[in-house]
Amino acid sequence: MKKLLSKDPVQLLSGAQIAVKTLERLGVELCFAYPGGSAVEFHQALADSAIRVVLPRHEQGGAFAAGGYARATGKIGVCMATSGPGATNLLTGIADAWMDSVPVVIITGQVEAGLIGKNAFQETDIIGMSRPIVKHSYLVLDPAEIGATIVAAFALAGSGRPGPVWIDIPKNVQKAVAEFHFDPGMPPGRENARQAVRPEEIAAVKRAIARARRPCIYAGGGVIAAGAAEELRRFAEGYGIPVATSLMGIGAFPETHPLSLKFFGMHGSYCANYAVNECDLLLVFGARFADRSTGDAKTFAAGARIVHIDVDASEINKNVPVDLGIVADLKAVLTALNRTPEPVPHPEWLEMVRRWKKMHPFAYRPEPGRLKAQQVIDALYRRTGGRAIIVPGVGQHQMWAAQYFQYTRPRQLLTSGGLGSMGFGLPAAVGAKLALPEELVINIDGDGSFQMNIQELGTIAAEEIGVKMIILNNRHLGMVAQIEDLFYQGKRGNTDLRTKAEASFPKFAGIANAYGIPARDVYHPAELEAALDEMLASPGPFLLDCHTVYQDHVLPMIPGGKSYREMITG
Known part of the structure; x- marks a missing residue:
């Protein structure tokens, strides 16, 4: 044993220390964490760590803050809480991350393993509660598995379509001692390879563009998640196609650009809603056809051929049937399409879009002496x-x-x-x-x-x-x-x-x-x-x-479940 230690020292750490040490090795610099009885071990380990701990005043605030960190950077946000009410207070913030595909890793303390299922003080089945709003959840019962579980959680949260991953660790497992090992390799079988772009799919998209007379781009939050905003700009300019975004896609295409229609949907611009619905080819990049975007899905872009490109196969044909669905890395698809752009002039269509912009811009009427x-x-x-x-x-x-x-x-x-x-x-x-x-x-x-x-x-x-x-x-x-x-x-x-x-x-x-x-x-x-x-x-x-004034309305507005033709503009 002495010879082994001198050659390759074995580091024995508590489960909580293994968790924190693994976070350090993964490059985590900031963690939003609120202490509690089942999370004391984590905070003791964090006290000896270089990781900056930000103490929210409520666990929900910590979950939203971790999401804000991830949204701002594309990096994985981290939050921690104790068992029971600490964990349940995180749920709204994590549901928010799930709905918007935001990468967050959540680590919670749990009551001792022997008390699980016995209605112990501050026990909740947080794995069961969180299952519908996470990509995956782990209950770790062996301290030797903590490091590998956290590595797997980070890999899963940030790969494919990003999202939250939950890790629940009982207090006795946090205290137990095990050897610390760090292997940053991604576990097999978990989205470790994005689907390759096939040449025949690129050719099919180009054929659709060549046939179109009124093409329009619908860009969603997936463009931002894929880091493909520059590729989208080049694509729109190269093919001469106007761009409407979803609410989550805002910023994927510069709104000061002549081809920008701003965002569409319930409170989106008049021109974006009309262009998306009156086009004959809708190119959908990294979006999920949410009801606040489409209104009545049965009438959405009813006369258009729809091409949908997304990294998540489950989104293809889920809310709106499409003519061509491509499951692939969006950045790779746009890069391939940008190699040899084949623009087709659409002067009448672009002029129509300009008229819609001029007819109904976002506008408000100032009131003398009153703040709007x-x-x-x-x-x-x-x-x-x-x-x-x-x-x-x-x-x-x-x-x-x-x-x-x-x-x-x-x-x-x-x-x-x-x-x-x-x-x-x-x-x-x-x-x-x-x-x-x-x-x-x-x-x-x-x-x-x-x-x-x-x-x-x-x-x-x-x-x-x-x-x-x-x-x-x-x-x-x-x-x-x-x-x-x-x-x-x-x-x-x-x-x-x-x-x-x-x-x-x-x-x-x-x-x-x-x-x-x-x-x-x-x-x-x-x-x-x-x-x-x-x-x-x-x-x-x-x-x-x-x-501000007490009573005012956000316009335009498409009432829930209605079509763009029922838009309220004044």
Whole structure:
């Protein structure tokens, strides 16, 4: 044994130490982790590690922050929690990552293995609860398997279609001692090779383009995940085809480009919705035909030949039947198509698209002396030169942020698309700013969405995170109230956040000040630009509470389940 140790020392570590050491070897520099009885061992090991631990003020905040980190960088976000309520508090943030294909690895403590299934204190079947919202989940019962499990989880989270992977480790397994080994090789049988592009598929796509007279591109979040934004730009320019994105695809194609139609769907642009539905060839790149994009799927792009390219075979023909489905790495497909572009002029089609743009641009009507949410975002775009990373919450403000800011690069708009989770914005912005400290990261939020994870102001203060925060404060749940106005004769069903005494409505600037964060209220349009400049000049975090008009609608709007021809434009 002595001879073996002198030649090849065996490192004996606890299960928790093996977990942390493996994370270090995988290059993890940041972890969002909240302690608890079944996670003490992890935190003791982290205390001796170079990994930066950011303590969220709620586990849901930690999950959203890990997702924000991953969305901003494409790297894998990491969050940790204890068993029972700690683990269940993560679920909403992980469901959000699942719906938007965001790579996150979750590590939770569990009660001792011998107590599992016995309703022990703070025991929940988190593997069963999380199974529908993760790519895979692991319950590790042998400390010798911890390292390999974490390596496998990272490989799976980041490969193919990205997504979250959950690892649950009982407390006794965290304490038990085993040899530490690190093998970074990807385990066999787990998406370790992307499907190759076949020449006949490339030829088929080119034939479809050559036959088309009204082609259009539908670019989804898969373009960004594949790192294929530059290839998409070259493709659109080389073939002369206009580009509409989904909400999750925003930034995949520069919105200042002449071929950009911005995003389409329920609150997307008029021209994008019409172009996608009136085209005769729809090239779908890395998108899933979500209902908020298609409206009535039976009538979506009804006269078009549809080509769908995606890394996930399960998405082909799932929501909308297609004429040609290709399962492959999108970047490789676009690279092959770009080698010998064969553009076909479509002057009449491009002129029609230009007319749609001119007929119904995103527009709002200013009200003298009253601040409008669209006005705030429009001014923010001008004052920043469009260079900020925008992280909205969910609601009307989210749609206005998508409409009135121009996005020119991938990962510039980080938003909760599939789940549409209120409370996303503030903690996700924390994760994004920690990932990219030199970037200007701005959380645009609503008063309702902001309050759902307002406790993360504590994280911002304690960690000195320079996130800028703009609350578009209309004092009610604007998106649901809009639905009430349009379809329920304006009858309010608990969407008004004001109390009988208006003065008791939360003073967000005062709350921020209580955490030591500078803040300012804005009530009048004349105050807006100076307030934005003050926020942008502040070296650290800053909160701007913009008191906007009480009642306004996000337009255009395609009612749920309806077609683009039933779009409400005014």
